[in-house]
Amino acid sequence: MPDTSRQTLPHVHDVVIIGAGPCGLAVAARLREKAPGAIFTDEEHRRHRFLHRYGRSMPLKQVRNGRVTCCGRPTASDTQDLDITALDATHDDWCGRWNKLFKCYNIEYLRSPMFWHVSPVDRDALLGYAYSQNRENELLEIHHCVGKEVSKHMRKRTRTQKCSAHSACNARVEINERDRIDYFNPSQALFSDHCRAVASRYHLCDGVVKKESVQDISFDVVQGISVNNEPLFTVTTDRGPQYARTVVLSVGPANQPSIPRHAFKAFSATESLPQACHSTQIETFPDAVVRTRMTNGQRTKVLVIGGGLTSAQLSDLAIRKGVTKVWHLMRSPIAIKTFDVELSWMSKYRNLEQAYFYSADTDEERLQMVRAARGGGSIPPRYHKKLKDHISRGRLELRTETKLVNAQFVTTEAGGRWKVETEPAIEGIPSFDFIYFATGIETDVAALPYLQTMRETHPIDEMGGLPCLTEQLKWKDDVPLFVTGRLASLRLGAAGPNLGGARTGAERIALAIQEHFEECKREDRISGDIAAADKDENEWERFVLGRGSKYSCLVEH
Numbered sequence: 001m002p003d004t005s006r007q008t009l010p011h012v013h014d015v016v017i018i019g020a021g022p023c024g025l026a027v028a029a030r031l032r033e034k035a036p037g038a039i040f041t042d043e044e045h046r047r048h049r050f051l052h053r054y055g056r057s058m059p060l061k062q063v064r065n066g067r068v069t070c071c072g073r074p075t076a077s078d079t080q081d082l083d084i085t086a087l088d089a090t091h092d093d094w095c096g097r098w099n100k101l102f103k104c105y106n107i108e109y110l111r112s113p114m115f116w117h118v119s120p121v122d123r124d125a126l127l128g129y130a131y132s133q134n135r136e137n138e139l140l141e142i143h144h145c146v147g148k149e150v151s152k153h154m155r156k157r158t159r160t161q162k163c164s165a166h167s168a169c170n171a172r173v174e175i176n177e178r179d180r181i182d183y184f185n186p187s188q189a190l191f192s193d194h195c196r197a198v199a200s201r202y203h204l205c206d207g208v209v210k211k212e213s214v215q216d217i218s219f220d221v222v223q224g225i226s227v228n229n230e231p232l233f234t235v236t237t238d239r240g241p242q243y244a245r246t247v248v249l250s251v252g253p254a255n256q257p258s259i260p261r262h263a264f265k266a267f268s269a270t271e272s273l274p275q276a277c278h279s280t281q282i283e284t285f286p287d288a289v290v291r292t293r294m295t296n297g298q299r300t301k302v303l304v305i306g307g308g309l310t311s312a313q314l315s316d317l318a319i320r321k322g323v324t325k326v327w328h329l330m331r332s333p334i335a336i337k338t339f340d341v342e343l344s345w346m347s348k349y350r351n352l353e354q355a356y357f358y359s360a361d362t363d364e365e366r367l368q369m370v371r372a373a374r375g376g377g378s379i380p381p382r383y384h385k386k387l388k389d390h391i392s393r394g395r396l397e398l399r400t401e402t403k404l405v406n407a408q409f410v411t412t413e414a415g416g417r418w419k420v421e422t423e424p425a426i427e428g429i430p431s432f433d434f435i436y437f438a439t440g441i442e443t444d445v446a447a448l449p450y451l452q453t454m455r456e457t458h459p460i461d462e463m464g465g466l467p468c469l470t471e472q473l474k475w476k477d478d479v480p481l482f483v484t485g486r487l488a489s490l491r492l493g494a495a496g497p498n499l500g501g502a503r504t505g506a507e508r509i510a511l512a513i514q515e516h517f518e519e520c521k522r523e524d525r526i527s528g529d530i531a532a533a534d535k536d537e538n539e540w541e542r543f544v545l546g547r548g549s550k551y552s553c554l555v556e557h
């Protein structure tokens with residue numbers, strides 16, 4: 001007979017992070033940081049309930065003088081020792097998918113400013129890292145941003161009304177000259193090295209990230225593993241189950257990429273399309289088919305569909321890689337925006353929009369605010385200029401407010417090509433060697449296969465495809481499944497899907513996880529005291545009944 005008593009029980013992690021992108025790294029790093037920097041101001045603290053709850057356990061930045069007031073009691077002391085593991089579907093390292101996409105699209109600079117990063121130390125950690133490594137030459141100034149919002153009308157009003165520094169007209173200036181230093185784009189190499197430095201500083205490198213794709217999450221008492229009927233998470237991956245007391249979901253846009261399939265009438269919804277793919281599925285750029293034709297000296301034509309930065313990057317890259325002509329179709333008019341979100345959501349301290357967002361009465365209102373702030377896809381001025389240059393040299397044909405309505409794959413002796421029809425129709429549009437869809441990803445929590453069990457056993461409200469989480473970014477008050485990144489947009493605001501939401505999400509989650517484990521400890525202590533009291537009572541009873549010794553009642557526990 002095998003000695004079953006010697007079999008080891010499966011390990012139960014304190015925290016399992018699903019998704020090792022920037023948001024997952026920000027949570028892991030924040031859980032290990034003893035002295036996090038202030039990311040909220042005292043004004044925000046006064047105004048918002050979720051901050052009120054933790055006001056004493058986090059440093060706050062005073063609005064008037066910028067001084068940071070430290071917390072009354074030590075911060076997050078217990079979370080540094082937590083056993084953390086991260087599971088990622090595509091890589092066994094932090095930000096693997098991020099790095100792969102940047103390399104694939106040949107992107108040199110991020111779109112976001114310097115204070116959007118993953119370090120919990122302080123707001124200027126990335127800037128500090130750039131200077132400490134003598135890499136300030138890897139920062140690219142963002143033009144038309146600082147001071148832009150001071151219109152001629154406002155300047156005239158300021159002159160005529162002699163507004164003082166604290167008057168209402170100045171309050172409308174979103175990005176102060178003093179913050180100019182923040183409005184630079186870091187290079188991808190710098191950002192990526194900074195992420196690596198953060199992971200290394202918090203001992204999150206060796207073996208913390210495992211390449212496993214999550215297929216199901218459930219939360220219940222696990223027979224043979226739970227102690228004292230403690231409910232645990234069973235995270236089922238393609239490699240088997242992992243058990244955890246708390247789970248953080250940081251899966252980015254999460255869903256499958258969306259391709260407008262209605263245009264491909266000859267193909268069923270599940271059939272794969274030849275010589276066409278979504279931007280997130282690109283392995284090499286341009287595709288091998290296009291490269292072979294280029295090497296054979298054939299004229300090549302590529303169709304790019306989409307209105308966001310990725311579409312512009314792909315058009316630009318295709319031309320730089322030698323594709324003869326690129327056609328770029330956009331459903332809407334071209335939107336030129338420096339960032340994914342409006343500038344008013346980005347400023348460093350006066351985050352008025354964020355305050356309106358936190359104070360909104362309903363999730364519907366919040367959803368509308370997020371949608372209004374993000375709009376559809378947009379292209380920063382730097383890339384718009386590149387597109388205009390390609391257009392003037394005849395390498396690019398850009399058609400806005402044009403939809404792809406039909407695409408037929410035609411095979412000739414020269415190989416397969418796409419014959420397309422658009423609305424409005426474009427006369428003389430050629431056949432294409434390849435179609436790239438930079439059409440984004442529609443996030444819908446209801447369509448995520450690995451959340452179906454949680455949605456059935458612990459249902460919560462959903463709005464616009466997003467879960468209505470608690471203010472602590474928890475699934476439900478009694479379910480310690482935390483969510484960050486795009487799926488948490490109804491709580492984090494318009495910058496939630498970007499790096500802008502990474503630190504805010506991490507801060508809220510770390511504080512809630514700390515509270516969760518403190519609560520568990522308190523409960524353990526109480527049940528320990530009750531057990532000890534029961535034992536005392538039993539010993540006393542045994543003595544009174546003449547079965548036990550009086551001295552055993554006196555033993556100290």
Ligand SMILES: Cc1cc2nc3c(=O)[nH]c(=O)nc-3n(C[C@H](O)[C@H](O)[C@H](O)COP(=O)(O)OP(=O)(O)OC[C@H]3O[C@@H](n4cnc5c(N)ncnc54)[C@H](O)[C@@H]3O)c2cc1C
Nearest residue numbers: 019021022023088089097110111112214251252485498499
């Ligand atoms: C080309 C490109 C450039 C961008 N540039 C910027 C920029 O400059 N600034 C900015 O703020 N934002 C930028 N963004 C937006 C960017 O996606 C986010 O800022 C950032 O990636 C969000 O991080 P995240 O961790 O939430 O998601 P992601 O980076 O998408 O990470 C999610 C991770 O979850 C994993 N995952 C998903 N499902 C599962 C599963 N079932 N099991 C296990 N793992 C899973 C994925 O493999 C992935 O590694 C850019 C996006 C793209 C595509």
